Each structure stands twice: as C-alpha cells, then as structure tokens.
Amino acid sequence: MAVFTSVTLDDLAQWIKQFPLGKALALEGISSGIENSNFFLTTERGEYVLTIFENLGFEQLPFYLQLMRHLAARGIPVPDPVANDQGELVVALHGKPASVVSRLDGSSQMDPQPAHCAAVGAMLAKMHLAAHDFPLSQPNLRGLDWWVATAPKVLPYLSPDNARLLTREIDYQQAFAETGNYQRLARGPVHADLFRNNVMFVGEQLSGCFDFYFAGVDTWLFDLAVTVNDWCIDLATGELDERRVAALLAAYHAVRPFTLDDRDAWQPMLRAAALRFWLSRLYDLHLPREAELLTPHDPTHFERILRERITTPPAGLPV
Numbered sequence: 001m002a003v004f005t006s007v008t009l010d011d012l013a014q015w016i017k018q019f020p021l022g023k024a025l026a027l028e029g030i031s032s033g034i035e036n037s038n039f040f041l042t043t044e045r046g047e048y049v050l051t052i053f054e055n056l057g058f059e060q061l062p063f064y065l066q067l068m069r070h071l072a073a074r075g076i077p078v079p080d081p082v083a084n085d086q087g088e089l090v091v092a093l094h095g096k097p098a099s100v101v102s103r104l105d106g107s108s109q110m111d112p113q114p115a116h117c118a119a120v121g122a123m124l125a126k127m128h129l130a131a132h133d134f135p136l137s138q139p140n141l142r143g144l145d146w147w148v149a150t151a152p153k154v155l156p157y158l159s160p161d162n163a164r165l166l167t168r169e170i171d172y173q174q175a176f177a178e179t180g181n182y183q184r185l186a187r188g189p190v191h192a193d194l195f196r197n198n199v200m201f202v203g204e205q206l207s208g209c210f211d212f213y214f215a216g217v218d219t220w221l222f223d224l225a226v227t228v229n230d231w232c233i234d235l236a237t238g239e240l241d242e243r244r245v246a247a248l249l250a251a252y253h254a255v256r257p258f259t260l261d262d263r264d265a266w267q268p269m270l271r272a273a274a275l276r277f278w279l280s281r282l283y284d285l286h287l288p289r290e291a292e293l294l295t296p297h298d299p300t301h302f303e304r305i306l307r308e309r310i311t312t313p314p315a316g317l318p319v
C-alpha cells in the first residue's frame with residue numbers, strides 16, 4: 001500500500017480551485033510505488049495523478065517537475081505538471097509538497113520483447129537530446145560522490161568477498177572517472193532510473209515514462225547502461241540478452257549516434273550502473289531511513305549483474 005497521507009475529495013474541494021482543472025470528481029489511491037502517496041484524480045478537465053511527496057522537500061522538487069514540463073513541451077511522453085494560478089508546480093497539501101500531473105495511458109511491460117526495447121531506446125535518445133538545453137542543473141545525487149560516501153557505511157554488513165568486490169569496483173570507477181575517455185562522454189539531465197516499472201505501454205506502443213525523482217546531470221551512456229541492465233537481461237543470471245540489447249541500442253543509435261568514446265566506455269558504464277543499484281539496495285536494506293515504508297529490493301540481483309559485467313565484455317556498441 002503506498003498511500004501514506006490520506007486525502008479525500010472534500011479535502012480537494014477548495015485546494016483544486018488554484019488549478020485550471022475544474023472540480024475534482026473522483027480520487028483513487030494508487031497501491032504501487034514506495035516513495036510517495038499517489039492518487040488517480042478525475043476532474044472536469046480530465047485524468048491526472050496527484051502526488052504527495054513524503055521524502056523530497058519544496059526546495060528539491062522544482063528541478064524534477066520543471067524537467068518533466070520541459071520534456072513534455074518537446075513532445076517526450078512524460079507526465080506534464082499542471083501549474084497553479086501563481087505559476088507554481090509544487091504546492092502544499094496537508095503540509096507536504098504536492099503536484100498534479102497528467103495521467104499516462106497503459107501499463108508496465110515486465111516481460112519486454114525486442115520491440116519494447118527498441119521503443120525504449122528511441123525514447124531515451126530523444127529524451128537526452130530534448131533535455132540538453134534544460135536550464136536548471138542538479139548533479140546525479142546517486143552518482144560517484146554518493147558511492148564513495150556510502151560504501152564505507154555498508155561495508156561492515158558485507159561478507160569479505162563482497163566487501164572486496166565493492167571496494168575494488170569503487171576504486172575502478174574512481175580511476176575511470178579520471179580518464180579522458182570518461183570526461184569526453186556527452187552528458188546532460190538524465191532519468192537515471194528508467195526501469196521497466198517506470199515505463200508505460202499500450203500494446204507495443206510506448207505511451208510514456210514517469211518517476212523522474214532520481215533525475216540529475218550525468219553521462220547519457222550511464223543512463224543507457226541503467227536502462228539496458230534492467231530491460232535486456234536474463235533475470236535469473238543477469239546475463240545480457242543479445243536480441244533485446246541489439247534492439248535497444250540500434251534504436252538509440254538511430255536517434256543519437258554513438259561515438260568512439262561511448263564504445264570504449266560501454267563496459268565500465270554497465271559496471272557503474274550495476275554498482276549504483278547494488279549499493280543503493282544494500283544501503284536501503286542495512287540502513288533503512290526512519291520513514292522507510294516497504295520491503296527493500298533484493299541487492300543480490302545487482303551483485304550478480306555487477307560480477308557478470310566485470311567478467312563478460314559486452315558486444316560492442318554500433319558506431
């Protein structure tokens with residue numbers, strides 16, 4: 001259950017008047033999701049999603065919501081935040097930050113085929129290009145600095161073998177980040193969490209993607225690696241599935257052609273993307289936040305993927 005703050009239609013009767021949405025007609029709590037309280041909201045103007053942010057504050061949210069607005073205005077299928085009569089995208093509801101965004105059609109595809117992967121690859125490349133001139137900036141808050149700061153906190157909970165793996169991979173990624181190869185990679189605002197559960201399909205047609213609350217400025221290749229590590233693998237072994245990888249990469253490449261630097265950085269970035277989620281899952285498991293609400297995701301999934309990416313070089317990127 002992921003409605004942590006309850007809201008009724010009565011609560012919205014006055015509140016909704018600040019938005020150009022007409023009256024609130026129906027409100028239904030959304031049970032999936034782990035961070036925020038989400039509701040499907042029907043108003044006289046259409047279908048929306050109301051989110052009450054349980055962890056992010058008023059000062060952090062404009063980056064994410066303005067980025068969604070920027071992308072929606074450029075034709076990327078993401079929820080479009082609705083501004084109130086003061087032009088604000090984040091407003092208080094029950095004392096917490098809240099937003100209203102357009103509702104996407106469709107449902108998640110948890111067993112993706114090459115056609116779904118191709119649709120995701122094309123959309124991701126378009127998103128990277130469309131975000132390039134986004135004026136606000138925020139680093140990826142789950143990037144290298146966070147890995148370096150967080151690894152010592154989880155090391156005491158790890159087996160000697162896993163502690164060695166984590167320490168060596170952080171060293172490897174720090175050294176790689178110093179290289180000209182890494183520094184020449186294209187970068188900009190990226191989604192950074194484009195997992196299967198954050199993308200909607202109607203049949204094989206991608207209808208949109210959401211959950212931008214890990215977005216930040218990072219390399220485009222890192223974002224692609226995060227995506228491939230979730231969409232294009234055998235879930236039991238973590239091995240890359242050649243057909244799905246080829247479909248996703250070819251579709252991305254057709255919109256935003258890869259460079260020689262991308263090709264050289266592909267294996268390190270697949271490793272970095274696996275490390276990022278292994279570490280966050282370890283952290284959530286061993287050091288849950290006070291307000292942590294649901295069972296954490298399994299870290300061993302990304303430990304397996306990391307080991308696999310270290311030992312098995314991926315097929316080269318199309319350049």
Ligand SMILES: Nc1ncnc2c1ncn2[C@@H]1O[C@H](COP(=O)(O)OP(=O)(O)O)[C@@H](O)[C@H]1O
Pocket residue numbers: 002030032033034035036037038049079101102103104105197210211
């Ligand atoms: N704009 C949207 N359109 C349609 N459904 C949405 C939208 N935003 C969220 N949802 C639904 O709400 C669920 C929870 O959203 P999510 O962002 O994953 O929550 P949380 O931030 O709490 O993890 C999603 O799985 C999806 O079904």
Ligand SMILES: N[C@@H](CCOP(=O)(O)O)C(=O)O
Pocket residue numbers: 033034035193195197198211277280281297
């Ligand atoms: N994708 C991350 C966790 C973030 O959860 P989300 O529901 O907000 O996408 C993981 O799998 O560890």
